[in-house]
Amino acid sequence: MDVILFLIFAVIAVVCGINVVVQSHPISSAISLVGVMGSLAVLYLLLGAEFLAAAQVIVYAGAVMVLFIFVIMLLNAGGEIRHGRSIMAQVLGIPLLFAFLGLMAFFVQRLFPSTALVHFGAFQHGGAQDVGRALFTRFLLPFEVISVLILIAILGAVVLARKELE
């Protein structure tokens, strides 16, 4: 059951991911990205990280992507106009892509050699309480540093918006 669900949603995630690049209209790409986020949430759920799955849907699929679509709709962006592409990209593109994926796989295996196989349902500590405890004990410093970083980003946005007004 778990494996079947994993295969279904992994395929959906990959197809939507390819669709983000292939589609020529920005709205279609953004909706495909929502599909990627949603299927990633299901994969988190299958791995036992239910809090992360809900947060993924609320924050990424819900808030961030709605803002993306809002901006695309507000600018009324039209479809992408395709210019003539370089011959290099057409000839070397796909071999280079496979070479890149191979290199990535190689380095991941070298960096994390003793990775055990993933078992669905083996991980039990994905609830809200466990995540909260981890954030406020083991990962307290990164958590606080990231919140300061986000605060700086908000301040930057406010400064940029004020400049435009004057």
Place this chain on the structure above:
Amino acid sequence: MNFFLLSLIKAAVVAFVLLTTLAYLQWVERKVIAHIQVRLGPSRVGPHGLLQPLADVIKLISKEDLIPPYVNKFLYLFAPFLAITMSLLSISVIPFGGEIHIFGDSTWMQLADLNIGVLVILAISSMGVYGIALAGWASNNKYSLLGGLRSSAQMISYELPLSMAVAAPLLLANTLSLRHIVLQQSGYYLGFIPRWSIFQGPMPQIFSFVIFLIAAFAETNRIPFDLPEAENELVAGYHTEYSSMKFAAFFMAEYANMVTVCAMTTTLFLGGWLPLWPASGGSSFVPTAIFLFAGAISLYHGLNPARKKDRITLPAVAVVFFLIAVLFLIPAAQAALTPLFWFAAKTGALLFIFIWIRGTLPRFRYDQLMAFAWKFMFPAAILNLLVTGLLVALFS
């Protein structure tokens, strides 16, 4: 009984009751607003217009299903589907009552108790925005587009105070499962003040309740926050280009969102299915008393009829009310139905407030709407959350 069979029966019952409620909620709304405006409301189809929802459904199904030639066809068809699916989905985690025993089996009056129940509802409602935003964009019409833009901006803005207001009672309850949130609110102070979140120490959640309710009005696109479909500016907003069942899907989605948000308010703040005062004080006999009273009123008006046909219809209604009152006296039925009665009564009272406000308040201007969300609701919700957190940390 088999778990799957039991779940299937529960899902069928919940779906049937929910859809019937949606149809009749529209009848209730039209009647209440008509009486606020000193009109009669629907009164032609059936006694007191009671068959009006059925007639509306037949009308909507038999209308021509028009797809304008200039729309983005895939998204145009996908948007109403998304809106209705997301709004019907969230009822599955709402608890309607306690544990019941039928045919030697015990089950909870809830479809699924998730340990992230509250987050699931927030996630589903945040996905519901896409239905409206995409409908506005795919219609390829400037009024629809403006409606879609307004609704996405409004829903993003009001989701923040809504989530902050939800977080405060969660601090008291110390759980995310909706069933445990209700169970945690059981008990009474001094024997008669219920320990609902809005009364519960160390920090009664009354501010959080008001903020949640206001944000809920905005999230469901109801007056006074119904700018996405402001008919004097935008024709009909995001569903201008929709007809037939696709229009009905948006309509049903709006009412389903209303029911869900009221059910969630009941669960989080008003103690879910728990009675107003303890059963030892006779709260189990409240439904019987209410139905007896309603039956007596119907009988009185049936005997002194205002219209000719009231002589037949109102006594019939009175008999139904008396039968329900007797049903609530049977011990086995009483144990199962009284929690349902309290849940329906609280949710119904909130739904009545929604309709009442629609009949009372004018619409906001767009800048007022945004200023209210960001300059008042959001700081108030954060302040309430901080004070609650401090008091919970100090006293428990």
